[in-house]
Amino acid sequence: MAITLAEEIMLLSLDDESGSAKQRQAAGWAVAGGILLELVLAERVTVAGKYLELTDTTPTGDQLLDSRTALIETWLRGRKQRRVTEWLTKDQAKAVGAALESLCTRGVVVEEKRKALGVFPMRRYPEADGAVEAELRERLRAVVLEGAEPDVRTAGLIALIHSAKLHGLAFPEGPRKQVAARMAQVADGQWAAESVHAAIRDMQAAMIAITVATTATTAAAGN
Template sequence: MRITLAEEITLLSLDDESGAVKQRQSVGWAVAGALLIELVLAKRVRVSGTYLELVDSPPIGEELLDGRAESIRTWMRGRSKRRVSDWLAKDQAKAIGAAVERLSGRGVVVEERRKALGMFPVRRFPEADGTVERELRERLAAAVLKGAEPDERTASLIAVIHAAGLHGLAFPGSPGKEIKARTAELADGQWAAESIRSAIRDMRLAMAAVTAATVT
C-alpha cells in the first residue's frame, strides 16, 4: 500500500499500542511540511524562494493531497503568492489530524474513543495493519543505515525527518550521532529541486522561530 509522505511521518510518530502521537509539536510541523512537499512533487503548488504559488493542474486523485490543495487555494484568497512559512504555521496544528483520519480510512490504524479520568473525551489511533509501517521502516533503514541510494520520495521523507529532528522516532535504538550525520548528508544531496529545498528550509526556519518564542 502506498501512502503519502505526511501519513508516513504520522505513522512513525504513533505509539503502536496506545495510538498517541509522540513529539506532537515537531511532528505537526513535519506533517505540514510533508504535505506541502508532496504537492510540490505532484506539481500542484510551486515554491519560489520563500513564497508559495498554486499551479493550475488537475486533481491528483489522493483525497488528503487534493483537500490540502483546495485549502491552500482558499487561504490564498485570490493572491498569486503567499509566504510558505505562513501556510506551514497555519497548517501544522491541523495536519496530524488530517493524516491520521486518512490512515484510519485506509485501515492502517483504528480509531478508539475513550474518556480520560472518566470525563474528558480522548481519541487514539493504535495500529491495525503493521505491514505498512514495517515496510516504511525497512525502506528508511536501507537508505540511512545500509547506505542504499534513496528515490526522490524517500529522500524527501528523510529530509523532513532530519529538518524536524525526528531521528529518534524513525530510527529508535540507533546511534544518534551517526543517524544525524547520514540524514544530513541525504537531506543536503542534489536529489531535490529548488522548490523542495525551499519548502524544507522554510519549515526549519518556522520551527526554529516558534521554538525560540516558546523558550523566551
C-alpha cells in the same frame, strides 16, 4: 499500499501499542511539509524562496492532497503567492488530523475514543496493519543505515524528518549522530530535479525558521 509522505511521518510518530502521538508539534510541522512536498511532486504547487504558489488545481485522486489544494486556493485569496511559513503555521495542527483520518480510512490505524479521568475526551490511533510501517522503516533503514541510494520520495521523506529533528522517531534505537549525519547528507544530495530539490531546501529553511521561533516563544512564556 502506497501512502503519502505526510501519512508516513504521522505513522512514525504514533506509538504502535497505545496509539498516542510522540513529538506531536514537531511531527505536525513535518506532516504539513509532507503534504506540501507531495503537491510539489505532483506539480500542483511550487515552492521558491520564501513563497508558495498554486499552479494547478486538477485533482490528484488522493483525498488528503486534493483537500489541501482547495484549502491553499482559498487561503491565497486570489493572490499569486504567499509565504511558505504562513501556510505551514496555518496548516500544522489541521494537517495532523487530516493525515490521521486518511490512515484510518486506509485501515492502517484505528481510532479509539476514551475519556481521561472519566472526563476529558481523548483519541488514540493504535496500529491495525503493521506491514505498512514495517516496510517504511525497512526502506529508511536501507538508506540511512546501509547506505542505499534513495528514490525521490524516500529522500524527500528523510529531508523532512531531518528538518523537524525527528531522527528518534525513525530510529529510536539507532546511533543518533550517525543517523543525523546520513540524513543531512541525503537531504543535501542531488537526488531529484533541481526544481524539486530547491523546493525541499526552501521548505527545510521554512520549517527551521518556524521551529526556532516556536522554541523561543515557548521559552519566553516559561520565564
